[in-house]
Amino acid sequence: MRIGIVGAGNIGGTLATLFTRSGHEVALANSRDPRTLAGQVAALGPRAHAATAAEAAAFGEVVVLAIPLGAYADLPPEPFAGRIVVDANNYYPARDGRIAELDSGALTSTGLLARHLPDARVTKAFNTIHWEHLRDLGRPDAPAADRRAIPIAGDDAAAKAVLTDLIDQIGFTAVDTGLLVDSWRQQPDTPVYGAEVSADQATVLIAQARR
Amino acid sequence: MSVPEILARVLGDPAAAALPAGTPLLSGGLGLDSVTVVRLLAEVRAESGVDVADLDLDLDALATIASLTAFVEAHRGTARPDRGLGRS
Numbered sequence: 001m002r003i004g005i006v007g008a009g010n011i012g013g014t015l016a017t018l019f020t021r022s023g024h025e026v027a028l029a030n031s032r033d034p035r036t037l038a039g040q041v042a043a044l045g046p047r048a049h050a051a052t053a054a055e056a057a058a059f060g061e062v063v064v065l066a067i068p069l070g071a072y073a074d075l076p077p078e079p080f081a082g083r084i085v086v087d088a089n090n091y092y093p094a095r096d097g098r099i100a101e102l103d104s105g106a107l108t109s110t111g112l113l114a115r116h117l118p119d120a121r122v123t124k125a126f127n128t129i130h131w132e133h134l135r136d137l138g139r140p141d142a143p144a145a146d147r148r149a150i151p152i153a154g155d156d157a158a159a160k161a162v163l164t165d166l167i168d169q170i171g172f173t174a175v176d177t178g179l180l181v182d183s184w185r186q187q188p189d190t191p192v193y194g195a196e197v198s199a200d201q202a203t204v205l206i207a208q209a210r211r
Numbered sequence: 212m213s214v215p216e217i218l219a220r221v222l223g224d225p226a227a228a229a230l231p232a233g234t235p236l237l238s239g240g241l242g243l244d245s246v247t248v249v250r251l252l253a254e255v256r257a258e259s260g261v262d263v264a265d266l267d268l269d270l271d272a273l274a275t276i277a278s279l280t281a282f283v284e285a286h287r288g289t290a291r292p293d294r295g296l297g298r299s
Contacts, residue, residue, distance in 0.1 A: 145238055151245075178246045185245075200237040204270035206245035207252055 001166075004060025004083075005029065006053045006075070008037055010131035011088050012066030016040075018138065018170040020047040029056040031071060054079045062162060064088055064126070069096045069109060072116050081119035084159040088126035089113075090188050105211055108183045110153065123154030123163050124183045125174070128193045137196075138171025147173040149202035151192055153183035175202040185209040214280040217254045221247060232277035240275070248273065255279075261286040 001024050005012045008030040016026050026048045028037055034050035041048045057063050057079035065072075066088040091102050091109040101107040107115075114122040126134065128151055137148050150172045154160045164174040177186045186192050191205035212220075219228035222241075234240045236248070243251065256262050261283045263272050272282035 176244050176246060178249070182246070182249075185249075203237055203243070203245040203248055204264075204273050207248040207273075208264040208268075208270065210265070 001025070001062065002027070002060050003166075004051070004056030004058075004063040005066065006056050006063065007066030007088075008040055009066060011126055011134065012064065013040065014131050014135045015064055015066065015088075015126065016044055016048060017135070019166070020044050022140075022166075022169045023047070024166075025059075027051040027056040027059040029053045031067070031074070057083060062086060062166065063120075065113070066126070069099075069112075072113055075116065077117050077119065080117045083120050084156075084162055085113070085117060085120040085122045086126065086163060087113050087122060087124045090127050092188065105184065108180060109187065110183050111180050114155075114180055121154070121156040121159040122180065123152060123156070123159050124177075124180070124186065125150055125152040125163055125167065128186050128195070130194065133196065140169065140171035142171070144168075144173045144199060147171060147198070149173055149175045149192075149197055149199045151175050151177045151186040151202055151206060153177040153180055153186060155179050173199045175199050175206065177206050184211055212258045214255065214283055215276060217258055218251060218276065221251045221254055230276060232275065232280065234276050236273050236275060236279065255283060259283050259287055261289070 003019050003024050004027045005016050006029045008028050016028050020026050028041055028048055029051045030037060034052055037050035041050045054076050060083060062084045064086040069089050069091050087110045102109055110122060110124040139147050150167050152160055152163055152174045167174040177183055185206045190209040192202050195205055215228040219225050236243050252263050263282060266286060272279050
């Protein structure tokens with residue numbers, strides 16, 4: 001599968017490694033000139049290339065966003081139309097500034113992204129896991145019960161099925177948190193956020209979330 | 212309404228009310244996803260006044276139909292139901 005990754009930091013870079021290792025073609029972008037990624041994509045091997053954010057979106061059937069929330073506004077919505085977008089980001093007020101709709105709970109952070117990308121099939125995943133655990137804890141050969149859970153959310157069931165399969169390929173197991181309006185259950189300060197747990201444990205932690 | 216009856220309603224399957232009490236709710240059993248668990252616990256709370264997620268921090272109560280039933284029965288009357296009359 002062709003996967004675009006916008007954001008070449010810890011989460012984005014780690015996903016680029018895991019997806020290329022699983023046989024996928026990756027276009028990796030950051031907020032700067034793609035030439036600044038030359039060394040990183042060379043290390044990823046022939047299945048990866050550097051791109052602008054718009055090029056990565058146009059390239060990928062799936063496009064992962066691993067960039068700070070404040071950088072959403074700079075993304076051009078057009079190339080994301082029809083794409084399965086995976087939002088790996090979190091709202092951290094200390095970094096991102098206060099956003100009243102998020103503070104009040106009127107909107108989830110991924111809901112905010114979906115509003116910016118109205119024609120994309122927006123999902124949320126990889127926002128609860130520490131990047132070193134993402135790098136090290138995948139067990140593609142292990143049965144689902146022995147894998148670490150990765151909570152996902154989204155309104156498009158077919159998009160979530162594709163995402164679930166990708167998560168399975170890199171050795172984790174996806175746990176469905178629900179729709180984007182439910183995705184607060186996997187945002188920072190909830191029980192499942194950062195939890196190193198199995199799918200069953202994640203299921204109950206997601207149910208346990210309060211706001 | 213009993214836990215098995217609530218479960219049957221949430222699943223939209225009347226037959227679920229007659230499942231063996233030892234049936235696991237999660238993997239190895241009914242395989243409920245988190246969305247369904249959220250709905251089940253909300254219904255249990257509304258019917259019995261027992262907030263399982265709030266009271267059982269490890270949520271061992273969700274192991275089986277029997278463990279959830281026992282947990283709810285043990286805590287009935289300790290909290291006010293969301294609606295209607297609680298049962299003692």
